[in-house]
Amino acid sequence: xxxxxxxxxxxxxxxxxxxxxxxxxxxxxxxxxxxxxxxxxxxxxxxxxxxxxxxxxxxxxxxxxxxxxxxxxxxxxxxxxxxxxxxxxxxxxxxxxxxxxxxxxxxxxxxxxxxxxxxxxxxxxxxxxxxxxxxxxxxxxxxxxxxxxxxxxxxxxxxxxxxxxxxxxxxxxxxxxxxxxxxxxxxxxxxxxxxxxxxxxxxxxxxxxxxxxxxxxxxxxxxxxxxxxxxxxxxxxxxxxxxxxxxxxxxxxxxxxxxxxxxxxxxxxxxxxxxxxxxxxxxxxxxxxxxxxxxxxxxxxxxxxxxxxxxxxxxxxxxxxxxxxxxxxxxxxxxxxxxxxxxxxxxxxxxxxxxxxxxxxxxxxxxxxxxxxxxxxxxxxxxxxxxxxxxxxxxxxxxxxxxxxxxxxxxxxxxxxxxxxxxxxxxxxxxxxxxxxxxxxxxx
Amino acid sequence: xxxxxxxxxxxxxxxxxxxxxxxxxxxxxxxxxxxxxxxxxxxxxxxxxxxxxxxxxxxxxxxxxxxxxxxxxxxxxxxxxxxxxxxxxxxxxxxxxxxxxxxxxxxxxxxxxxxxxxxxxxxxxxxxxxxxxxxxxxxxxxxxxxxxxxxxxxxxxxxxxxxxxxxxxxxxxxxxxxxxxxxxxxxxxxxxxxxxxxxxxxxxxxxxxxxxxxxxxxxxxxxxxxxxxxxxxxxxxxxxxxxxxxxxxxxxxxxxxxxxxxxxxxxxxxxxxxxxxxxxxxxxxxxxxxxxxxxxxxxxxxxxxxxxxxxxxxxxxxxxxxxxxxxxxxxxxxxxxxxxxxxxxxxxxxxxxxxxxxxxxxxxxxxxxxxxxxxxxxxxxxxxxxxxxxxxxxxxxxxxxxxxxxxxxxxxxxxxxxxxxxxxxxxxxxxxxxxxxxxxxxxx
Numbered sequence: 009x010x011x012x013x014x015x016x017x018x019x020x021x022x023x024x025x026x027x028x029x030x031x032x033x034x035x036x037x038x039x040x041x042x043x044x045x046x047x048x049x050x051x052x053x054x055x056x057x058x059x060x061x062x063x064x065x066x067x068x069x070x071x072x073x074x075x076x077x078x079x080x081x082x083x084x085x086x087x088x089x090x091x092x093x094x095x096x097x098x099x100x101x102x103x104x105x106x107x108x109x110x111x112x113x114x115x116x117x118x119x120x121x122x123x124x125x126x127x128x129x130x131x132x133x134x135x136x137x138x139x140x141x142x143x144x145x146x147x148x149x150x151x152x153x154x155x156x157x158x159x160x161x162x163x164x165x166x167x168x169x170x171x172x173x174x175x176x177x178x179x180x181x182x183x184x185x186x187x188x189x190x191x192x193x194x195x196x197x198x199x200x201x202x203x204x205x206x207x208x209x210x211x212x213x214x215x216x217x218x219x220x221x222x223x224x225x226x227x228x229x230x231x232x233x234x235x236x237x238x239x240x241x242x243x244x245x246x247x248x249x250x251x252x253x254x255x256x257x258x259x260x261x262x263x264x265x266x267x268x269x270x271x272x273x274x275x276x277x278x279x280x281x282x283x284x285x286x287x288x289x290x291x292x293x294x295x296x297x298x299x300x301x302x303x304x305x306x307x308x309x310x311x312x313x314x315x316x317x318x319x320x321x322x323x324x325x326x327x328x329x330x331x332x333x334x335x336x337x338x339x340x341x342x343x344x345x346x347x348x349x350x351x352x353x354x355x356x357x358x359x360x361x362x363x364x365x366x367x368x369x370x371x372x373x374x375x376x377x378x379x380x381x382x383x384x385x386x387x388x389x390x391x392x393x394x395x396x397x398x399x400x401x402x403x404x405x406x407x408x409x410x411x412x413x414x415x416x417x418x419x420x421x422x423x424x425x426x427x428x429x430x431x432x433x434x435x436x437x438x439x440x441x442x443x444x445x446x447x448x449x450x451x452x
Numbered sequence: 453x454x455x456x457x458x459x460x461x462x463x464x465x466x467x468x469x470x471x472x473x474x475x476x477x478x479x480x481x482x483x484x485x486x487x488x489x490x491x492x493x494x495x496x497x498x499x500x501x502x503x504x505x506x507x508x509x510x511x512x513x514x515x516x517x518x519x520x521x522x523x524x525x526x527x528x529x530x531x532x533x534x535x536x537x538x539x540x541x542x543x544x545x546x547x548x549x550x551x552x553x554x555x556x557x558x559x560x561x562x563x564x565x566x567x568x569x570x571x572x573x574x575x576x577x578x579x580x581x582x583x584x585x586x587x588x589x590x591x592x593x594x595x596x597x598x599x600x601x602x603x604x605x606x607x608x609x610x611x612x613x614x615x616x617x618x619x620x621x622x623x624x625x626x627x628x629x630x631x632x633x634x635x636x637x638x639x640x641x642x643x644x645x646x647x648x649x650x651x652x653x654x655x656x657x658x659x660x661x662x663x664x665x666x667x668x669x670x671x672x673x674x675x676x677x678x679x680x681x682x683x684x685x686x687x688x689x690x691x692x693x694x695x696x697x698x699x700x701x702x703x704x705x706x707x708x709x710x711x712x713x714x715x716x717x718x719x720x721x722x723x724x725x726x727x728x729x730x731x732x733x734x735x736x737x738x739x740x741x742x743x744x745x746x747x748x749x750x751x752x753x754x755x756x757x758x759x760x761x762x763x764x765x766x767x768x769x770x771x772x773x774x775x776x777x778x779x780x781x782x783x784x785x786x787x788x789x790x791x792x793x794x795x796x797x798x799x800x801x802x803x804x805x806x807x808x809x810x811x812x813x814x815x816x817x818x819x820x821x822x823x824x825x826x827x828x829x830x831x832x833x834x835x836x837x838x839x840x841x842x843x844x845x846x847x848x849x850x851x852x853x854x855x856x857x858x859x860x861x862x863x864x865x866x867x868x869x870x871x872x873x874x875x876x877x878x879x880x881x882x883x884x885x886x887x888x889x890x891x892x893x894x895x896x
Contacts, residue, residue, distance in 0.1 A: 014606050016649065053598065053876045070516045077874045079646040089649070092602040092876070109606050154497060158536040162458050162553050202523040205460065205533070409864055416860065420853055432497045432536070 013110035015089055018045045021351060024105055024114035026095050026283060028055050028078050031315030031336035032120035033406070038344020040085045044351075047089045047114075049107060053077050056143055057405050059333065060414065062183060064146035065153075066190035067198075068421060071143050073413040076406040095121075097285035100311060106285075116310045116347060119283060119297065120340070123316035123331055126279035136256040137274035140183055151432045152271065153191075157203050158432075166210075167268065173211045174269040176259050178251050179276035180217030181224065182368045185234055187273060188215045189370035192241040197425045214267055215245045218276070222247075223376065225330065226366050230376035233389035237370040251276075278331055280317045292319045296328055301358035303343050312347075314339040320359060329361050333404075338362060369397045372422065457554035459533055462489045465795060468549055468558035470539050470727060472499050472522050475759030475780035476564035477850070482788020484529045488795075491533045491558075493551060497521055500587055501849050503777065504858070506627060508590040509597075510634035511642075511874045512865060515587050517857040520850040539565075541729035544755060550729075560754045560791060563727060563741065564784070567760035567775055570723035580700040581718035584627055595876045596715065597635075601647050602876075611712065617655045618713040620703050622695050623720035624661030625668065626812045629678055631717060632659045633814035636685040641869045658711055659689045662720070666691075667820065669774065670810050674820035677833035681814040695720075722775055724761045736763045740772055745802035747787050758783040764803060773805050777848075782806060813841045816866065 021044050025032045028050040039046050054075040063069045082088040093107040098117065105112040125141050127134040138152065139145050156172045163169045175191055177184045191213050200208050215222075215238065221231040222238075222245070238245055250262040251272075259267040280295035290306045292298045296319035298306040303318055305311045315336030319328030329335035339359060346356045365385075367377035375394035379386040388396070398418065405411050465488050469476050472494040483490050498519040507513045526532040537551040542561065549556040569585050571578040582596065583589050600616045607613045619635055621628045635657050644652050659666075659682065665675040666682075666689070682689055694706040695716075703711040724739035734750045736742045740763035742750040747762055749755045759780030763772030773779035783803060790800045809829075811821035819838035823830040832840070842862065849855050 014608065053602065053874075070514055072514045072516070077646075080874060083645050091605070092599075155536075158497065161535070164458065201527050202521075412860065412864075413857070416856065420856075 011110045013091060013093070013107060013112050015047060015091065015112065018087065020045045020087065021115040022047060022113060023116045023118065023347060024049065024112055025118045025120055026050075026105065027120035027122055027315075027317075028052075029058075029120060029122045029315060029336065030333045031122075031340040032118070033081070034337045034340030035118060035120065035314060035344045036082060036085070036088060038341050039087065039347065042087065042344070042348045044087060044116075044347070045089065046085075046087050047091065047112060048078060048082075049091050049093050049095060049105065049112065050078065051092070051094050053079070053090075053092050055081065055406055057410075059401060060405070061140060061143065061146045062187045062190055064143060065140065065149040065187065066194055067150060068190060069414050069417045071147055073410050073417065074405065075143055076410055081406060095283050098283050098311075099285055100308060103310070114310075116350075117312065118343065119305070119311070119313040119317055120315050120336075121281045121283060121317050122336075123278035124281040125274060126277040127274065128277065130253075133251070133254050133272075133274065136254050137178075137272045139274055140187070141278075149273065153194075154432045156271065157199065157206060160206055161203070170210060170212070171257060171268045171270050173206070173208075174214070174267070174271065175212070176214045176216065176267050176269045176272045178216045178272060178274050180215060180219070180222040180245070180247075181275065182366075184215055184217070184273075184275040185222055185238065185368050185370060187275065188213055188238055188243045188245075189241060189374070192238070192243050193371050196241070213243045214269075215243055216249050216251060216261070217245065217247050218250045220247050223366075223368055226368070226376065227378045227387050229387050229389060230366075230368070230378055234368060234370055234376050237374045237376075241371055241374075278316070280319075282317060286311070292321075292328070294319070294327065302346055302356045303339050303359060312343055314343055322361075325361070332366070334364060335361055367393060367397050367400070369394060455554045457535060457537070457551060457556050459491060459535065459556065462531065464489045464531065465559040466491060466557060467560045467562065467791060468493065468556055469562045469564055470494075470549065471564035471566055471759075471761075472496075473502075473564060473566045473759060473780065474777045475566075475784040476562070477525070478781045478784030479562060479564065479758060479788045480526060480529070480532060482785050483531065483791065486531065486788070486792045488531060488560075488791070489533065490529075490531050491535065491556060492522060492526075493535050493537050493539060493549065493556065494522065495536070495538050497523070497534075497536050499525065499850055501854075503845060504849070505584060505587065505590045506631045506634055508587060509584065509593040509631065510638055511594060512634060513858050513861045515591055517854050517861065518849065519587055520854055525850060539727055542727050542755075543729055544752060547754070558754075560794075561756065562787065563749070563755070563757040563761055564759050564780075565725045565727060565761050566780075567722035568725040569718060570721040571718065572721065574697075577695070577698050577716075577718065580698050581622075581716045583718055584631070585722075593717065597638075598874060598876045600715065601643065601650060604650055605647070614654060614656070615701060615712045615714050617650070617652075618658070618711070618715065619656070620658045620660065620711050620713045620716045622660045622716060622718050624659060624663070624666040624689070624691075625719065626810075627719040628659055628661070628717075629666055629682065629812050629814060631719065632657055632682055632687045632689075633685060633818070636682070636687050637815050640685070642874070646874065657687045658713075659687055660693050660695060660705070661689065661691050662694045664691050667810075667812055670812070670820065671822045671831050673831050673833060674810075674812070674822055678812060678814055678820050681818045681820075685815055685818075722760065724763075726761060730755070736765075736772070738763065738771065746790055746800045747783050747803060756787055758787055766805075769805070776810070778808060779805055811837060811841050811844070813838060 023044045024047045026049050054077045057074040060074045064071045078090045093109045096106040098105050125139040160172045177188050195211050222234045223231050252260045252262045254272050287307050297313040299313050299318045299320050303312045303314050305313050316331040365379040369375040373391045373394050375397040376389045377393040467488045468491045470493050498521045501518040504518045508515045522534045537553040540550040542549050569583040604616045621632050639655050666678045667675050696704045696706045698716050731751050741757040743757050743762045743764050747756045747758050749757050760775040809823040813819040817835045817838050819841040820833045821837035821840050
């Protein structure tokens with residue numbers, strides 16, 4: 009007999025959802041009154057509000073405030089079952105998901121596994137760069153930034169000091185721009201108070217963007233203004249450059265220029281994070297699963313994919329929708345309506361993306377927003393955009409308690425020009441400066 | 453030439469403080485206007501408010517709210533220098549502290565290294581038990597508790613299930629009592645909502661105390677009432693029992709009784725945490741350094757010890773003061789006054805302990821307090837004690853921001869009968885349930 013995970017059957021059709029990101033969460037919610045058994049499988053016991061992860065990395069908010077345990081979110085949803093497990097593969101013949109806790113049977117499978125960092129096959133980069141895809145990544149980056157300064161105190165060689173205090177951020181999308189802005193604010197307002205022994209004039213923040221503009225996909229006004237904001241804040245933006253290689257110490261650009269840093273943050277791209285066991289032909293470029301207008305994976309009747317992992321090819325989106333929260337949320341919601349219809353033999357509603365615009369924040373009172381409201385396009389940059397950004401993010405965070413905590417933190421940071429979470433938490437061995445690591449020329 | 457840590461000399465006498473607990477923190481504060489160079493060395497970059505650590509373990513408050521970065525605390529103190537480093541030994545001949553970042557020269561040395569868990573030489577216990585001395589310990593315990601339930605969902609063998617869901621807390625002091633109470637509240641109000649698939653009737657919480665009463669050192673009323681509170685909340689208190697052995701699965705008591713659990717929390721004692729390099733004869737029993745009434749370590753002129761690590765033998769305290777926050781705080785404050793006097797050749801003020809009483813909280817509206825106010829002893833148990841406990845702890849937390857965060861969390865938890873931080877954070881490999889570990893009979 010095969011080794012099944014223990015999940016008591018309710019006798020209702022089983023909808024198994026792999027991944028509790030934006031898409032998975034909305035889908036589960038939308039199924040709350042459906043006559044199904046919803047089984048969510050995730051390798052974390054919490055949902056992460058990814059848009060604020062860069063603030064965890066830069067000591068702006070606490071990690072706990074942007075993550076929310078699934079069991080808490082769905083406490084009152086009776087058809088909801090959660091399993092903390094790693095998915096190994098799916099067996100679409102037998103309708104089984106193979107997981108670290110055993111086999112899970114499904115009637116309908118929804119793949120909502122999102123995306124992962126794309127190093128474009130550069131193994132050396134993958135080894136040496138810092139990524140920003142999970143809360144653990146964000147805390148690691150926070151620890152690294154703070155440990156760097158503690159280490160810097162022990163150095164007198166200017167080259168070593170520079171390499172420790174300088175930052176290179178690769179990728180001029182929202183993550184790169186927001187991280188560069190937040191780091192620059194710390195450099196201006198916070199670090200000099202904490203480390204009066206260090207000279208922060210020499211702390212360089214480089215932002216490297218392959219194209220000619222930041223925030224590609226947003227309006228020219230937003231791109232232009234974000235560039236101005238960053239440059240005013242002292243960020244050195246290098247446009248039309250690509251990184252050729254990074255050995256943990258020297259960044260070589262395709263232009264031939266080199267930069268020296270131990271801290272390269274890779275925010276240059278993501279790729280789909282598919283599960284194994286599906287037909288290879290259902291995978292499109294970017295490792296995304298080809299789905300029809302009902303988010304059904306090509307070649308299957310009862311396997312669906314939503315969010316970043318799904319590529320719904322439309323005339324406007326020949327490679328699928330942008331890999332953002334909004335398409336995931338909207339697809340999750342619609343699939344939650346369509347699945348009961350499918351079971352009842354009713355016609356399904358096709359997906360139409362309602363693009364509500366995009367925004368990014370660069371610093372205090374500085375954000376850019378391209379909004380689409382009631383059919384109108386509104387472009388704004390600066391203080392108003394910043395207020396809108398805060399408002400939208402606050403109402404989007406799951407859980408009233410988290411909203412309260414993030415808001416308190418923001419108020420605190422705003423009025424004190426300070427941020428509270430400058431804590432190095434984690435493994436002792438890794439964090440304490442030791443003589444050997446600080447004279448060694450590669451990553452700490 | 454020897455390898456010195458880089459700390460720019462201010463030309464003032466160097467007071468090197470090892471450890472930023474309650475004692476070290478107060479000492480540094482008290483030296484704020486002294487004509488000295490204060491160098492604080494700690495292996496963490498933050499002060500921990502230890503009295504609330506059990507609430508981090510039981511999802512009551514966020515770790516970030518009870519820890520406070522030293523650099524932030526002393527941002528405005530110009531004579532303050534911090535170094536994140538591990539102390540290896542002290543060389544009192546050369547007046548040097550040997551650390552992971554190199555040698556640090558001192559004119560006056562203050563050892564404030566506190567205490568560590570005392571396993572009384574039981575290596576098996578040390579390996580299998582869960583301790584509660586650091587924030588990392590507390591987060592590990594939180595992860596363990598939550599992972600246990602995730603794992604329990606996969607079990608059907610009643611013995612394995614029991615061993616995973618049951619808790620044995622060894623030690624009926626404040627930590628043991630507060631932890632038992634908090635776990636019991638989670639069992640009553642929170643876990644059944646999160647895990648409707650599990651039967652929490654079968655979750656046993658045992659508290660084992662070697663003596664005949666809980667909270668030894670407090671009044672008989674406090675001891676008696678805390679026992680009543682705990683038993684009313686379903687905690688099984690075993691008095692006059694000692695643990696003979698624990699193999700990670702079976703707890704054997706000296707009475708011959710056995711209990712089955714994978715979760716034994718060791719809160720049965722602490723021992724001093726001295727630095728090496730001092731004369732062996734200055735160490736008293738309990739690994740504490742013998743100090744005179746000025747906190748000067750026996751046999752030295754310019755080496756001091758304060759807090760848990762210091763044993764000041766007095767008629768009332770033949771083995772030194774109780775290892776609590778109050779003596780540490782008071783010794784730190786006084787030494788901060790005495791050091792400048794010593795340098796100026798003025799007479800020193802001897803230490804007198806002002807015992808302000810003790811308190812412990814067991815649950816909602818349930819605490820015990822023995823207070824000494826204006827020379828009067830006030831004993832109270834129940835709601836009033838609980839309000840006093842909250843008030844005292846809130847005003848004692850370092851930093852307004854942390855106070856605000858803890859208070860918000862408490863309000864939230866109180867009115868919602870819920871606690872927000874049920875998050876499993878950390879290393880993936882360790883936390884995800886896998887088939888192999890859950891059928892294996894030893895610790896996860």
